[in-house]
Amino acid sequence: MTVQKKSAGVWQIAPPHPATPPRRRNAPRLPPDERRTQLLDAALRVVGRDGLAQLTMQSVAKEAGVAKPVLYALYPTAPELVAALLRREHARGMAQVLGAMPTDLRRADPDAEFIGAAMGFLEAVYADPMRWRLILVHADGAPSDYREVLTAARDQLLARCIELLAVGIRVRGGPEDADIELIGTAMLGFIEVLGRMVLSNRQQFPPERLRSTVRALLRTIPRASDSTAPVASEDSA
Known part of the structure; x- marks a missing residue:
């Protein structure tokens, strides 16, 4: 909360600024070879759990803990x-x-x-x-x-x-x-x-x-x- 003087004898009380929502953390940057290893390890875990036929880009990105654009950058399909x-x-x-x-x-x-x-x-x-x-x-x-x-x-x-x-x-x-x-x-x-x-x-x-x-x-x-x-x-x- 802030109090500001607008004119003689006039004060304005302003509500506190809303808290800035925390920014979503992106996956840490990794060299391409390390990122490929991370993504393929995640894909293998998905396959082991759900089967090869059930592997999707979304499931692999979620398993790896990365945003889908990170996955698509190395494996477009x-x-x-x-x-x-x-x-x-x-x-x-x-x-x-x-x-x-x-x-x-x-x-x-x-x-x-x-x-x-x-x-x-x-x-x-x-x-x-x-x-x-x-x-x-x-x-x-x-x-x-x-x-x-x-x-x-x-x-x-x-x-x-x-x-x-x-x-x-x-x-x-x-x-x-x-x-x-x-x-x-x-x-x-x-x-x-x-x-x-x-x-x-x-x-x-x-x-x-x-x-x-x-x-x-x-x-x-x-x-x-x-x-x-x-x-x-x-x-x-």
Whole structure:
């Protein structure tokens, strides 16, 4: 409240100025790469909660705590946002798989390396179910070209598995005359099924519970009768 003298003997009492409403805080400015990470992390949380088909620009902006123009500045349309999310999660998933695979079986126990790689994959699925659901489970709302990316990446992964299997079978001493392509395809499909079991119920099918099943798969691939089969030399691999 203020009191002002207007003239001799005349005073005016003015009501207090209305409080200025607090200005809405904008999201802090971030470098573009950090902002993309923030937005894609928010999109992944939305997908994990609601499904890919229910992802909207509004839901992602709300989840990220930013105004929609901030989101539109980097991803002008929902399909572009979805494509960026799928590409990122697929690349990260493939890096996890390849990182768990052995690089050289010529001086190793192939069976132990296989178990280690399989368990590494299952533990990655267990740790990042939202990511792996986008890779291992058909995702409604995914663009058709993403399915082509998945197919191409799986073909490359299968080729790597067959390459390692050829060396591993030679090192472990059998089986002779093995159809390596058939065995590799079956083994990869088997491990993918176990991954989907983890996704279906992480409490019921934790990776450690599946370890014995992974070992059982190896028992279907016989070794040579001579358990002391020599290890392949570097020149022969």
